[in-house]
Amino acid sequence: MKIKNIIPVIILALMPQLLSAQFVSDVSKRGTTAAPFLNISQGARAAGMGSAFVAVADDPSAIFWNPAGLARLNNHGVTFDHTLWFADIGYNFGTASFNLGDFGVLGASFIASDIDEMNVTTITEPNGTGETFNVRDMAFSIAWAFNLTDNFSIGFNPKVVYQGIWKMSDYAFAIDFGVLYNTPFDGITLGMAITNFGSKMSLSGTSAVVLYDEDIQNTGNNGRIPAELEMESWDLPLGFKVGVSYRPFKLGDHDIILSIDASHPNNNYESINVGGEYTFNNIFSIRGGYKSLFLEDSEESFSLGAGFQQKLLDNVSIKFDYAYADFGRLDNIQKFSIGILF
Secondary structure, three states, X not given: OOHHHHHHHHHHHHHHHHOOOOOOEOOOOOOOOOOHHHHOOOOHHHHHOOOOOOOOOOOOOHHHHOHHHXXXXXXXXXXXXXXXXXXXXXXXXXXXXXEOHHHXXXXXXXXXXXXXXXXXOOOOOOOXXXXXXXXXXXXXXXXXXXXXXXXXXEEEXXXXXXXXXXXXXXXXXXXEEEEEEEOOOOOEEEEEEEEEEEOOEOOEEHHHEEEEOOOOOOOOOOOOEEEEOOOOOEOOOOEEEEEEEEOOOEEOOEEEEEEEEEEEEOOOOOEEEEEEEEEEOOOEEEEEEEEEEOEOOOOOOEEEEEEEEEEEXXXXXXXXXXXXXXXXXXXXXXXXXXXXXX
């Protein structure tokens, strides 16, 4: 299929996003959802491609981006990813995928924060009370994906989400859903994913217990009545993404992937991610991309990445991936991944 015939297909696929009235708008709706860590891109390979991965989704990290991609995996795989986030915060991401033959592919994943303990301070003791507290973000999921036809795949990823700070916490249940479709046009794949569709979160616990004086004007009453602060409930960061990936050629030792995603979240305006990957001899890869196009005040911008894969045995390979993403005034983040395919 000639490239002049491919371009209209891509434009038509993204037209609803391009015509959105809010498309070129300031960053907004930030801080209006719970568990924002679910928005952090996982997997160094995908992050290096500008997080434009919904229509690529061809490695175990597909469980995060588009669970339908798991159905395209012909082997088993285990990966571990570490993110160096801001303010000495880290996030760990692990995946496992198992090909069940005619029964599809089963996957599992976890996301866990890596945050040091912090000192408890109060108005009367600003230097610390001697106590410390923890902040924990976690999510666990089990996915199932299968091919409905040779060209159409579908996947589901139910998950449990947890957030805790000091002596308050809450759980939520959610599900991701995705599809992948190999179009009749040579090298073009369409992807769609809905992520984090689930229940609301509201922190509760002993940290919300306070002593309340219902009449501060009266000095003779009981001014230490036990009460509990009721927290607001917040939605999870629901997201809808559509994407297109294009392999212009895969010839001999050379393989190129170009991808573009359009994102419609419930806690921000619409944006577009673009990325690409070049692989030589199925061993060395270089990647680049740009995230959050058309968000005028977004700190996210370009990303770069590289990867190395080597066979250890006939059916066992090990791979390493690295990604660097610029965050403007917030400096940068880095990702490191290691995986085994067998």
